[in-house]
Amino acid sequence: MTDARRLYQQIADQVRQLIVNGQYHSGSRLPAERELAQQLGVSRPSLREALIALEIDGTIEIRMGSGVYVLNASKPSITGRSLGESPTELMQARAVIESAVIVQATAAMPEATLNVLQDILTAMRAEIAEGRKPLEQDRQFHLVIAESAGNSVLSEIVASLFDERHSPMSDHMRGRFETPETWKFALSEHEAILAALEVKNPLAAQAAMHAHLMASGRRWMEN
Amino acid sequence: MTDARRLYQQIADQVRQLIVNGQYHSGSRLPAERELAQQLGVSRPSLREALIALEIDGTIEIRMGSGVYVLNASKPSITGRSLGESPTELMQARAVIESAVIVQATAAMPEATLNVLQDILTAMRAEIAEGRKPLEQDRQFHLVIAESAGNSVLSEIVASLFDERHSPMSDHMRGRFETPETWKFALSEHEAILAALEVKNPLAAQAAMHAHLMASGRRWMEN
DNA sequence: GGGGAATAATTGGCTTGACCAATATTAAAT
DNA sequence: ATTTAATATTGGTCAAGCCAATTATTCCCC
Numbered sequence: 001m002t003d004a005r006r007l008y009q010q011i012a013d014q015v016r017q018l019i020v021n022g023q024y025h026s027g028s029r030l031p032a033e034r035e036l037a038q039q040l041g042v043s044r045p046s047l048r049e050a051l052i053a054l055e056i057d058g059t060i061e062i063r064m065g066s067g068v069y070v071l072n073a074s075k076p077s078i079t080g081r082s083l084g085e086s087p088t089e090l091m092q093a094r095a096v097i098e099s100a101v102i103v104q105a106t107a108a109m110p111e112a113t114l115n116v117l118q119d120i121l122t123a124m125r126a127e128i129a130e131g132r133k134p135l136e137q138d139r140q141f142h143l144v145i146a147e148s149a150g151n152s153v154l155s156e157i158v159a160s161l162f163d164e165r166h167s168p169m170s171d172h173m174r175g176r177f178e179t180p181e182t183w184k185f186a187l188s189e190h191e192a193i194l195a196a197l198e199v200k201n202p203l204a205a206q207a208a209m210h211a212h213l214m215a216s217g218r219r220w221m222e223n
Numbered sequence: 224m225t226d227a228r229r230l231y232q233q234i235a236d237q238v239r240q241l242i243v244n245g246q247y248h249s250g251s252r253l254p255a256e257r258e259l260a261q262q263l264g265v266s267r268p269s270l271r272e273a274l275i276a277l278e279i280d281g282t283i284e285i286r287m288g289s290g291v292y293v294l295n296a297s298k299p300s301i302t303g304r305s306l307g308e309s310p311t312e313l314m315q316a317r318a319v320i321e322s323a324v325i326v327q328a329t330a331a332m333p334e335a336t337l338n339v340l341q342d343i344l345t346a347m348r349a350e351i352a353e354g355r356k357p358l359e360q361d362r363q364f365h366l367v368i369a370e371s372a373g374n375s376v377l378s379e380i381v382a383s384l385f386d387e388r389h390s391p392m393s394d395h396m397r398g399r400f401e402t403p404e405t406w407k408f409a410l411s412e413h414e415a416i417l418a419a420l421e422v423k424n425p426l427a428a429q430a431a432m433h434a435h436l437m438a439s440g441r442r443w444m445e446n
Numbered sequence: 447g448g449g450g451a452a453t454a455a456t457t458g459g460c461t462t463g464a465c466c467a468a469t470a471t472t473a474a475a476t
Numbered sequence: 477a478t479t480t481a482a483t484a485t486t487g488g489t490c491a492a493g494c495c496a497a498t499t500a501t502t503c504c505c506c
């Protein structure tokens with residue numbers, strides 16, 4: 001099991017483990033950089049990169065000439081957390097927001113938009129059949145629906161939450177969760193959503209969207 | 224002007240400047256590490272520490288053997304900063320999202336949180352009575368509810384949308400819309416929301432939150 | 447001339463070793 | 477015992493080099 005991630009990320013995880021395992025409780029000082037580097041079997045520059053990452057997400061504090069100290073655990077950083085740590089929360093948030101947005105989108109959705117969505121799913125089917133990942137189609141499907149709500153603020157939020165999932169930070173977690181199998185599930189869930197939109201049933205669309213994103217989150221975690 | 228901060232932070236800021244100044248637009252590749260380090264007059268390890276910081280906050284993406292690439296232009300908040308356009312759309316978006324979030328928050332809301340909300344409204348009443356603007360209480364009320372949903376991504380979105388209203392871009396439109404009069408309306412709407420939460424009625428809370436934010440948006444526009 | 451595989455050049459990843467600057471500790475002097 | 481100076485420890489930074497992944501180039505064969 002060779003970890004393909006960069007070394008500084010692996011080191012950061014190891015140090016986090018040392019902290020949560022109680023080896024170094026809140027407020028205590030970690031070994032000196034030279035010592036800790038040797039102890040972990042890595043070079044000092046690599047360890048330093050890891051410490052900077054931990055400093056940014058608020059796990060430690062580095063005091064020049066003094067040492068590195070464990071900070072009060074359990075605090076999410078503004079950017080670090082939403083990027084890498086909580087796919088579950090991200091998908092829950094998408095479920096809540098997108099299922100609310102689709103209600104707004106259902107009523108006013110013109111025939112042309114329904115055709116666009118139909119075309120997107122057709123392309124998605126083709127991509128899956130050829131063994132590719134229908135990433136762009138997935139994105140288009142969710143964005144077209146969001147934009148149909150006629151509110152640019154909502155569209156932007158939906159877009160940025162979608163893109164969070166595919167940020168470089170989350171890439172390593174994606175791993176094998178995007179198998180042809182899971183994409184077939186996603187496709188049929190998309191079809192259910194579109195079906196609800198075509199009969200202009202807001203509550204059915206809301207339920208279908210919510211179910212889709214929660215199921216998607218589960219698939220993400222279980223693989 | 225000696226900058227006391229650590230070098231990697233100064234370097235990160237410089238690189239951010241190069242990006243926002245348009246020197247390297249989204250998707251383009253930065254100079255090689257060796258070259259960029261020399262160009263900025265620093266060593267490669269120090270530049271690397273800065274690049275890791277920028278990678279963590281999503282400004283750049285580092286591809287081994289290929290180069291470092293500018294990612295979708297920086298985002299301090301999840302909604303981006305160019306939202307100044309339409310106050311109406313902003314308040315509509317808040318209505319959609321916060322009324323969906325409060326549904327999640329209603330069921331699991333403990334007694335202690337209800338008391339906190341009650342205290343916030345008491346403070347709000349006092350502020351209004353003394354002719355001040357209960358801005359902070361307003362913010363707290365919405366944030367405490369959002370956080371009760373137990374999803375930090377949702378909390379962040381609610382917070383950033385709230386703060387968007389008070390961005391410099393929107394400030395001049397606010398004018399005198401925050402009169403004691405309008406704040407009294409806002410207070411009574413908050414009380415209606417809290418009442419629904421206290422009887423643990425999700426749909427009533429949802430309706431009350433939606434009505435509050437839409438009414439707030441109308442007050443914003445009509446003054 | 448075109449296509450494909452071997453090769454070279456470029457780029458990030460990581461290490462070793464060293465020196466400087468801020469802090470903490472110890473020893474000396476009063 | 478307190479203050480002060482010397483010393484050790486620790487983070488901060490730099491330089492040079494080698495490895496590994498990627499990309500561009502060259503060359504060979506058809």
